[in-house]
Amino acid sequence: MGKGAQGVVFQGQGPDGEMVAIKLLNTRLDRPGIDGERFMREVAAARRVAQFCTAQVIGANMDGEWPYIVSELVDGVSLQRLVQTEGPRRGGALYRLAVGTVTALAAIHRAGIVHRDFKPSNVLIGSDGPRVIDFGIARALDSAITISSGVVGTPAYMSPEQISGERVGPAGDMFSWALTMTFAATGRPAFGQDSLPAVIYRVMNEEADLSALPDNLRTIVRSCLSKRADERPTAADTLFALLENEGPIPERDADVAMTTGSQVAADPPSIPPAHAPQGPAGFPPPVAPTVWANPSGGYGRPYSQPAAQPTPGRHPHATPPTQGPRPNAAHPNAAQHQSPSPHPSPHQNAHASAHPHPGPQQAGPPRPPSLPPGDNDAFFKGVPQSPATRKRTGLVTAALVIALAMSATLLVVVPRWFASGEPEPDKQSVAGVTTSITPTPTPTPTPTPTPTPTPTPPPPQVVPALGKQDGKSxxxxxxxxxxxxxxxxxxxxxxxxxxxxxxxxxxxxxxHKYVARLKGHSQEVYAVACLTMGKTPMAVSGGYDGTVRLWNLKTRKGKVLGYHGDSVYAVAVGKAGGKWYAVSGDANGMLKFWDLGKKKQAGKTVRAHSRSVNWLGVGRVGERVVAVSAGEDRTLRLWDLAKRKKYGKPYKGHTKGVYSIAVGALDGRPVVASGGKDNKIRLWDPKTGKSIGKPMTGHKKIVYSLSFGVVGERVVLVSGSTDGTMRLWDPKTRKPLGKPVKAHKKGVLLVAVVTMSGKPAIVTAGKDKQIRLWKLTGS
Incomplete structure (x- = not known):
């Protein structure tokens, strides 16, 4: 039937007589550098796509010399050929084409797939309407190749970020969709079809001529052609706008905007010092961190809980994997006192770079759910899943929404079960492990005068040490x-x-008992952060599917809060100015801030790093609550949580990507500990951005997770690595305390200091599928 970049397509007949399309792939999955298991995960994702407006993927065989994929055969002609032979589409035909194709994209994105090669030749016009084909293979092949990755797509229909080699998310498909609709209406590519350099220049720098499009389509297409990916509407929002027959896309749905993070930083709870866990001086109480590992075996962040008495807040950090189109190793990030800090797995993308269009961001409709870093080839199509409609203003009618729900699952509607309000001090201190710790000073006893005072010998010095595993895994x-x-x-x-x-x-x-499972994510979960709002215990999670979900831990029900343009690797939560905020980071280096009380995005999306955001934490610098972000670009940055702006100077001490951070305090001043691919742990001053002493060395592989804690009155630092060990450090001397402990067979994804029965303990998680609790003792 034809040839393409990935292989040759044949027409075949199945045992039941059904006609099918068989694509023989050029790439063998048994050669070096190919991850066959990951490829099959992508194929499985493509099969989940709903079958309305797409060609269903029926099966695949990856064994042997000729791997192939079988899909439904669509009897029709491509949009490319149709326009070339019959001319541009007009009126209702053009509008139906727009609605049908964007519905297909909404279903594809909902299944966690990025098409990556949406163009006129991948849209077939059948007797029952347009069908999108060839989604899935490009992403599957790209995510399976662990050695190198090239740019996949057709330049005349590629987005700026795809041309520049950055990670491509659902927003890239929307740019390609807009160019395809322009071609359908005009009969020519919007940015020309002459020399490749000329086409690329126009895509990157010029605006398309949309004068030939009807008014009810022009504004929608223009919004999808924004040079900045974060300003484009999602497929779901575009569909709603088309059905409402309105030019402008609705304003961003605040309801869809919240992604939460790995840590929660809370104001110090008003608890008697003898019982309240303290955070490092100037930092909020510890919050439980979250740990995560990436699909390729990355590690996750552990959650740390404040130690008893002056227990420093712990930030478990998990570093993302360093390979693969998807988030690589997971990063164990310490979560703040009430919210565990999820660990983003950095997507290692050789082509990832800062966005070429750093212009001001404009408000726009919510973006589509972000998919895993890789993109899926257009060969797979499926019917859009029935969309649970998001609450938004201006929906046509309830009946129309119900009809849409039957054809494409685009959004999830969940009752607003969550409560807002201030977290209770007691629960806050327990909830987070990632927060910085502030040792609680022990009052000096007043000596009772006696005729002959007897000198009191100093109390024996407490020497912290890693203990044995506490109970079963x-x-x-x-x-x-x-x-x-x-x-x-x-x-x-x-x-x-x-x-x-x-x-x-x-x-x-x-x-050590399992309690319940929260169902919602379709793929890997990279970040979880817990907090208590009012009296309601809650958790926020983010992952490979690009969604951020809010969970009520009492009712165990969840709600999709919003989406990133790519996988969400890190989330953190903190309280500033009496309000709870969340910050989330993704594989494209973007940060989003969320007002948790209003459940909407606060401010604009921010370009934080030139590569993926691998970790997020929250702490205090003086009276200011700040978020700390760590990136694959080797830098760490501070952000004023309330103002959503950069604060202070970036830290540039690492020589490779940074995967973990813990915020704490030494001698009353805030400090940040960070670790990463250079296998070193560094301490630095968040006020000056300068290193404190020499780095701590000992781990043989990536430092994926860090967490501060307190044993007695002594501040300690716990680290976890992909070498499978956890280590205990004295941050003052920057020397190890005792020998390392082999915590997990295939790598530690998370370490977090918590308080168990009034005593400090450590929680670890690993690639071996287990969570363990460890004693943290003083001898």
Whole structure:
């Protein structure tokens, strides 16, 4: 039937007589540099796409010399050929084409796939309407190749970020869709079809001529052609705008904008010092961090809980994997006192670079759910899943929404079960492990005068040490545990975990029992952060599917809060000016801030790093609550949480990507510990951006997770690495305390200091699918 970049397509007949399309792939999956298992995961994702407006993927065989994929055969002609032979589309035909194709994209994106090669030749016009084909293979092949990755797509229909070699998300498909609609209306590519350099220059720098498009389509197409990916509407929003027959796309739905993070930083709880866990001086109390691992075996961040008495806040950090189109190793990030900090797995993309169009961002409709870093080839099509409609203003009618729900699952509607309000001090202190710790000063006893005072010998010095495993391992995840966060519910310490199996699970830390599963994510969960708003324990999760979900841990119901343009690798939550905010980071280096009380995005999307955001934490610098971001670009940056602006100077001490951070305090001043691919742990001053002393060395592989804690009155730092060990450090001397402990067989994804029965303990998670609790002792 034809040839393409990925292989040759044949027409065939199945055993039941059904006609099918068979694509023989050029790439063998048994050669070096190919991850066959990852390829099959992408194929499986393509098969989940709903079958309305797409060609269903029927099966695949990846064994042997000729791997192939079988899909439904669509009897029709391509849009490219149709326009060339019959001329441009007009009136209702053009409008139906726009509605049908964007519905297909909404279903594709909902399944966690990016088409990556949407163009006129990949739209077939059948007797029952337009069908989008060839989605899935490009992404599958790209994500399976672990050695190198090229730019996939057709230049005349590629987005600026795709041309520049950055990670391509659903927003890239919307740019290609707009160019395809322009071609359908005019009969020619919007940016020409002459020399390749000329076409690329126009895509990157010029605006398309849309004068030939009807008014009811022109404004929508123009919004999709924004040079900045974060300003384009999602496929779902574009569909709604088309159905409403309105030119402008609706304003961004605040309801869709919140992605939460790996840590929660809370104001110091008003608890008597003797019982309240403290955060490092100037930093909020510790919050439970989250841990995550990437699909390729990355690690997740552990959640740390504040230690008893002056327990420093812990930030479990998980570093993302360093390979693969998808988030690589998971980063164990320490979560703030109430919210575990998820670990973003950095997507290692050789082509990733800063966005070429740093112009001001404009408000626009919410973006589509972000898909995993790789993109899927257009060969797979499926019917859009029935869309659960998002609450938005101006929907045509309830009846229309119900009709749409039957054809494409685009959004999820969940009752607003969550409560807003201030977290209770007691619950806050228990919830987060990632927060910085402030040792609680011990009052000096007043000596009672006696005729002959007897000198009192100084108390024996406490020497912290890693103890043995406390109880049995927590088992239940079928793949690596990527993130963990701690929170107290009804007086019990609970752990919320996320894994590569797409599951979010609740555990009782004391009796080591599984409690419940939270269902919603379709793919790997990279970040989980817990917090208590009012009296309601909650958790926020983000992952490979680009969604950010909010969970009520009492009712165990969830709601999709919003989407990023790519996988969400990190989230953190904190309280500033009496309000709870969340910050989320993705594989494209973008940050989003969210007002949790209003449940809407606060301010604009921010370009934080030139490559993926691997970790996020929240702490205090003086009276200012700041978020700390770590990137694959080797830098760490501070952000004023309330103002959503850069603060202070970036830290540039690392020589490779940064995967983990913990915020704490030494001698009353805030400090940040960071680790990454250079296998070193560095301490630095968030006020000056300068290093404190020499780096700590010892780990043989990536430092994926860090967490501050307190043993007695002594501040300690716990680290976890992909070498499978955890280590204990004295941050003052920057020397190890005792020997390393082999915590997990295939790598530690998370470490977090928590308080169990009034004593400090450590939570770890790993690639071996298990969560463990460890004693942290002083001898």
């Amino acid at each position: 927590l088992k239940g995840h079928s793949k690596a545990v990527q993130t963990v966060s701690a929170i107290t519910i009804a007086g019990k310490l609970m752990l919320v975990s996320g894994g590569q199996d797409g599951q979010v699970r609740i555990w009782n830390a004391k009796n």
